[in-house]
Amino acid sequence: MHPLKLEDIQGIIVRGYSNLGAACFVLLEIQDAKATKQWLLTLSNSIQNGKERPSKTCLNIAFTYEGLKALGVDKHTLSTFSNEFQEGMVTSHRSRFLGDREESAPQLWEWGGPNTATVHILLMLYASDEAALLKLYEFHAKNFAGAAVQINKLETFSPKDEEDVRREHFGFRDGISQPIIEGLSRVGSPENTIKAGEFILGYPNEYGLYTERPMVKVQQDPQNILPNDIEGSGDRDLGQNGSYLVFRQLSQKVQEFWRFLDDATKENHGKSNPDARLKLASKMVGRWPDGAPLVKTPDRDEPALANDNEFNYHHTDPHGFKCPLSAHIRRSNPRDSLDPAPGTQRSIAINKRHRILRRGRSYGTPIAASMNPQDILNAEVSGERGMHFICINANIGRQFEFVQQTWINNPKFSGLYSDTDALIGDRNLEGIEATVTFTEQSMPVRKRIIGLPRFVVVRGGAYFFLPSISAFRYLASMK
Numbered sequence: 001m002h003p004l005k006l007e008d009i010q011g012i013i014v015r016g017y018s019n020l021g022a023a024c025f026v027l028l029e030i031q032d033a034k035a036t037k038q039w040l041l042t043l044s045n046s047i048q049n050g051k052e053r054p055s056k057t058c059l060n061i062a063f064t065y066e067g068l069k070a071l072g073v074d075k076h077t078l079s080t081f082s083n084e085f086q087e088g089m090v091t092s093h094r095s096r097f098l099g100d101r102e103e104s105a106p107q108l109w110e111w112g113g114p115n116t117a118t119v120h121i122l123l124m125l126y127a128s129d130e131a132a133l134l135k136l137y138e139f140h141a142k143n144f145a146g147a148a149v150q151i152n153k154l155e156t157f158s159p160k161d162e163e164d165v166r167r168e169h170f171g172f173r174d175g176i177s178q179p180i181i182e183g184l185s186r187v188g189s190p191e192n193t194i195k196a197g198e199f200i201l202g203y204p205n206e207y208g209l210y211t212e213r214p215m216v217k218v219q220q221d222p223q224n225i226l227p228n229d230i231e232g233s234g235d236r237d238l239g240q241n242g243s244y245l246v247f248r249q250l251s252q253k254v255q256e257f258w259r260f261l262d263d264a265t266k267e268n269h270g271k272s273n274p275d276a277r278l279k280l281a282s283k284m285v286g287r288w289p290d291g292a293p294l295v296k297t298p299d300r301d302e303p304a305l306a307n308d309n310e311f312n313y314h315h316t317d318p319h320g321f322k323c324p325l326s327a328h329i330r331r332s333n334p335r336d337s338l339d340p341a342p343g344t345q346r347s348i349a350i351n352k353r354h355r356i357l358r359r360g361r362s363y364g365t366p367i368a369a370s371m372n373p374q375d376i377l378n379a380e381v382s383g384e385r386g387m388h389f390i391c392i393n394a395n396i397g398r399q400f401e402f403v404q405q406t407w408i409n410n411p412k413f414s415g416l417y418s419d420t421d422a423l424i425g426d427r428n429l430e431g432i433e434a435t436v437t438f439t440e441q442s443m444p445v446r447k448r449i450i451g452l453p454r455f456v457v458v459r460g461g462a463y464f465f466l467p468s469i470s471a472f473r474y475l476a477s478m479k
Helices: 033-043 065-071 075-079 083-087 092-098 130-144 254-264 274-285 328-332 345-352 373-378 397-408 469-477
Strands: 022-030 057-063 121-127 148-155 243-252 361-363 386-393 437-440 447-450 456-466
Touching: 022 065, 022 130, 033 057, 033 065, 033 130, 033 469, 057 065, 057 130, 065 075, 065 456, 083 397, 083 456, 092 397, 121 130, 130 148, 254 274, 254 373, 274 328, 274 373, 328 397, 386 397, 386 456
Parallel strands: none
Antiparallel strands: 022 121, 022 148, 057 121, 057 456, 243 386, 243 456, 361 386, 437 447
């Protein structure tokens, strides 16, 4: 096993900064390449690495393909980045399989789309509280002002219920299922421990290979800032200790979600059934609001299982009688249920090649502080709320895009016909049926809810290169 060079890896890969409750994401467009590089050079010692856990504030930085081009990266080097990164998130083909259609179409996005300013740089700022975050932001805004223009400043908000449990806006405990990077101090089950090369370039991946990385010709690195290609090409490795970052702003239709479930579970005389409503919502997610997985406790919430992530599907619930096959957690991480040999190590090995690290945060204030569905339904709603989805992966196509296309948005996933992910899936089936359904598998008769609306709308997005700290210095030092 290759030891991880944590001092050269940006910290957002290693940890989600859960101790830093305030954050904002600043999107910039380069106006003056020379001035931008001078500004970036002043930041090279301020970027948070993966070795230390910050206690007060921290900064991480990523670049789009257009951003690298605007900085002056040469054509040959640009051509060595992955195709997905070069093409970006908004090609027509990509929009179709990512589900970015209708109200989620890039033409309607607030940033990152064809009708908005071009995003070049992403500043990720974290702080212990809002006052410290504002001070950190103002410091950086003053310094980038002569070099780049701010396109957007995306604030985050960490909604908690009245018992101080962190939740996403639909009311479910968030961030329970995260893969463990092999080589870090955190340990867990072998099924959930993933080779570092799946998330960090320059290390062996789950195939035992090195994921393709961007390279620089030796003559392009006269200061010898970058390491040599570990595979012996003679080039310098721009990708080593870096990764790719996917950022999507996902607006959540919270009240519409609970209203749909309320209507779907009303008794014959039209009276709401709160217990049935909550159970249906939990089936769509795959966990109860407090976090207990349905595959272990299908009929009621169990507080003792709130953070339980040690389970598989094939031997305990192969047909989806406990946790429906279209449940969000079952589709985003199928664990041991994948063909051609479900229930075996072979199935788990396939799953491990498609995992992503999630580092996102919510934005907007909760509709109801209690996160109680009835309180949400009764509330007066104003403003927008959702998730700044951020994920880290070494191969955008094999990881994020595969999960989105083959698991989340595939109506025929796991033998189904017209079901996409119940929570976040695309609702346009391109002629299979007029509407998406949610199927509750059961014996002797299944139950189907017809006409699922879109509960999550994309407001913006882009693919970023998250360089190592040495690669960042290289980019800032280019002549």
